[in-house]
Amino acid sequence: MQLSVTESELAGLETSRFWRRSRNQIKEKKDWNAALWALLFLGPNLILFLIFTAYPVGYGLYISLYNYSILKPKEWVGLENYDTFIHDPKTPDLIWRSIYYAVGTTIPVVVLPLIVAVLLSNAGVATRPLRMIYILPIVTSPVAAAAVWKWLYAKDFGLINYGLSLVGVSPVDWLYSLRWSMPAVILMSIWLLIPFNIILYTAGLQEVPGDLYDAAAVDGASSFQQFRSVTVPMITPTIFFVFLITMINVLVGAFDVINVLTQGGPLQSTNVLIYDIYKNAFENFRMGYASAQAYALFLAVLIITLINWVLQKRWVHYS
Numbered sequence: 001m002q003l004s005v006t007e008s009e010l011a012g013l014e015t016s017r018f019w020r021r022s023r024n025q026i027k028e029k030k031d032w033n034a035a036l037w038a039l040l041f042l043g044p045n046l047i048l049f050l051i052f053t054a055y056p057v058g059y060g061l062y063i064s065l066y067n068y069s070i071l072k073p074k075e076w077v078g079l080e081n082y083d084t085f086i087h088d089p090k091t092p093d094l095i096w097r098s099i100y101y102a103v104g105t106t107i108p109v110v111v112l113p114l115i116v117a118v119l120l121s122n123a124g125v126a127t128r129p130l131r132m133i134y135i136l137p138i139v140t141s142p143v144a145a146a147a148v149w150k151w152l153y154a155k156d157f158g159l160i161n162y163g164l165s166l167v168g169v170s171p172v173d174w175l176y177s178l179r180w181s182m183p184a185v186i187l188m189s190i191w192l193l194i195p196f197n198i199i200l201y202t203a204g205l206q207e208v209p210g211d212l213y214d215a216a217a218v219d220g221a222s223s224f225q226q227f228r229s230v231t232v233p234m235i236t237p238t239i240f241f242v243f244l245i246t247m248i249n250v251l252v253g254a255f256d257v258i259n260v261l262t263q264g265g266p267l268q269s270t271n272v273l274i275y276d277i278y279k280n281a282f283e284n285f286r287m288g289y290a291s292a293q294a295y296a297l298f299l300a301v302l303i304i305t306l307i308n309w310v311l312q313k314r315w316v317h318y319s
Contacts, residue, residue, distance in 0.1 A: 064291035081292035098272040104186040105250045110243050113197035121205050138195045146260035149188045175262050178269050185270050189257055197242050204238030236316045251301055273297050
């Protein structure tokens, strides 16, 4: 009798194992089917990413180790291009101009859109029309916008100098002045980048509970106090995100504006690192050196991003 029970239990155990194994096989088959469907939909984008992003990035690193000018065969130089960039007498000035442009553009583009977004959220019936006006630069090509701003900056017939002449100020040669060329480029970049950040801040403001403002008003807080003590702390994640993407965009996206407005002049006064990379690669045909510059810029952006990512724990509040 005992042997019969044992055999019965063994038979039940084998049956349980069979069904469990069958279920696992069915689950694995479903997982494979899901993976195949995901690959089917992601495949085209993945192929484009590999061809137009991953491969150029990897090839750029490869080229940075060679002396390559397109017109001649590649010559292995190792880290010589990086060493040349570090010890080039022009590099400190190039880095300083890049920092000047980045800081001068990033701070206003982070602060001003927040103020505009708060004002627009309290504009009543005029909110939608005003938002449409502020968002217009987004649908404008940076090259076309820069061409218009170049006309505005013209010394003899530009609207900016015309407006200054009405208040008795002498015309300024904005784009050909060592003093004013970089501020002119920064001003145009601010105008171009502000609208997108307004959209981001508007979305962040909509997530702030209205009860907090009601409680602050009951406690006698003014509008400015509500903005400082309620609005800003509640949207610090949005501020952090806006700061990061603006900084990256400014450091690597200034080429089109500078190329149309000043071409790096006068006397290199607006030549920042991203534009110098273009000149070395496609005007001087120093592909290896330009690739080394590009990776130096990538490393700088990565370090700044990581530092900000660590520091965000001190001031960003995630609810």
